[in-house]
Amino acid sequence: MVTEKATTSKTSLVRVYLTSFCAIVLWGLSYIWSDKLILMNIPVEYFVFVRVLIAGLILLCVNLVLRLNLKIRKKDLPMFFLLALLEPLVYFICETYGIRLTKSPTYSALIIAATPIFSVIPGVLIFKEKFSVVNMLGILVCLWGIVIVTLCAESIGDKFFWGVLFLVLAIFSEVGHASCTKVLTNNNYRPQVIVMYQFLIGAAYFLPLFLTRGLRNYDAAIYMSWDVWGPILCLAVFCSSISFSLWGGTIKQLGVAKSSIFLSMIPVVTAIADSLTGGIGLKPLQWVGVLIACLGIILSQLLNSKNYSKNRMEV
Numbered sequence: 286m287v288t289e290k291a292t293t294s295k296t297s298l299v300r301v302y303l304t305s306f307c308a309i310v311l312w313g314l315s316y317i318w319s320d321k322l323i324l325m326n327i328p329v330e331y332f333v334f335v336r337v338l339i340a341g342l343i344l345l346c347v348n349l350v351l352r353l354n355l356k357i358r359k360k361d362l363p364m365f366f367l368l369a370l371l372e373p374l375v376y377f378i379c380e381t382y383g384i385r386l387t388k389s390p391t392y393s394a395l396i397i398a399a400t401p402i403f404s405v406i407p408g409v410l411i412f413k414e415k416f417s418v419v420n421m422l423g424i425l426v427c428l429w430g431i432v433i434v435t436l437c438a439e440s441i442g443d444k445f446f447w448g449v450l451f452l453v454l455a456i457f458s459e460v461g462h463a464s465c466t467k468v469l470t471n472n473n474y475r476p477q478v479i480v481m482y483q484f485l486i487g488a489a490y491f492l493p494l495f496l497t498r499g500l501r502n503y504d505a506a507i508y509m510s511w512d513v514w515g516p517i518l519c520l521a522v523f524c525s526s527i528s529f530s531l532w533g534g535t536i537k538q539l540g541v542a543k544s545s546i547f548l549s550m551i552p553v554v555t556a557i558a559d560s561l562t563g564g565i566g567l568k569p570l571q572w573v574g575v576l577i578a579c580l581g582i583i584l585s586q587l588l589n590s591k592n593y594s595k596n597r598m599e600v
Contacts, residue, residue: 297538305535305547308528313554315524316390318516319381325513329381330499332517334491337373339518340525341484344477347526353475357482361472364465368479369486372462373525379455386448394555396452397548398578399428403460404545427549427581433574459548463541466533476533484525549578 322332348355357365384393401424469479507513535544553575 301535301538304531305539305544306550308531308535309547309550310554311523311528312548313394313551314558315520315528316384316394316551316555317558318519318524320384320390321516322513323381323385325507327508327513328499328501329378329385330491330494330497331503331508332513332520333373333377333381334488334495334499335517336520336525337377337484337491338488339521340529341481341488343522343526344481344484344530348475348478348481353478355478355481358472361469361474364468365479365482366486368462368465368469369483369490371458371465373484373487374490375458376455376462379451379458383448383452383455386444386451388445388448390555390559393448393452394552396449397456397459398550398552400456400459400548401427401545403456404463404541423581424546424549425581427546427578430574430577430579430581433570433577460541460545463536463545466536467541470533470537476537477530479533480526480529483529549581553579 319332323329380393380397383396384390387393387396466476466479470476532544535547538544556571556575
């Protein structure tokens with residue numbers, strides 16, 4: 286009986302890690318697609334609105350086909366509105382402007398990777414999640430690797446630090462988003478239902494910006510071309526509909542603090558993708574930093590998995 290439970294717990298944990306990895310890979314690629322649109326001078330308010338709206342409509346169709354319960358309890362409405370305000374509205378604006386001002390999808394992803402440090406606070410204090418000294422050591426090792434990569438940059442733009450400021454704001458909105466998602470999953474809402482409302486409400490938030498700034502220099506020949514809509518559809522389908530639904534399940538299973546550690550893997554994906562697509566690429570010393578960052582993640586999650594299995598066996 287114990288062996289059966291242990292096997293079940295390990296299988297469940299492996300499934301959580303695989304879905305987390307898929308979400309992280311897709312988010313890592315999102316920086317490349319967003320950077321492509323930015324280089325084409327497509328307004329943030331245009332492609333983010335379209336991305337969010339398409340993602341919300343896709344999930345609405347999927348949830349209707351699956352006949353999931355879409356009813357929102359009245360007491361949870363404020364939490365849904367706060368969730369959509371933090372992400373996609375605040376997060377996507379800050380993240381995209383951060384990429385534009387730093388002029389590098391790789392460095393932007395590295396800065397966002399500091400999210401786990403800030404996620405520990407609500408995870409431990411609000412949700413009473415267990416987080417040991419070893420777990421924190423894993424985060425610090427991970428961030429040490431990120432610092433090595435960042436400090437090896439040859440040059441930065443004149444507005445780089447403004448870009449960093451926007452990315453720091455994106456970090457805080459991501460922590461808030463994870464906390465709201467944890468509350469709603471605890472209230473028995475399915476992850477894909479939460480994400481659906483998150484994007485549909487978020488699209489309503491974005492609409493005034495889309496109608497004003499997003500369409501200011503609208504040119505149908507450019508804005509409706511496949512060069513623009515290709516990346517937008519990739520962002521909407523893969524980096525929003527699929528990845529956010531997978532991530533909602535990760536937050537539910539691992540908690541706010543421990544799930545955020547996986548976000549530190551995003552720069553690895555972005556750096557590899559950026560190098561393969563002819564971007565800046567990384568130097569040998571920077572790749573050492575990437576490996577150190579991965580070691581920090583493995584360290585924290587390896588110990589967590591043992592504790593997870595032990596707790597499941599005792600049930």
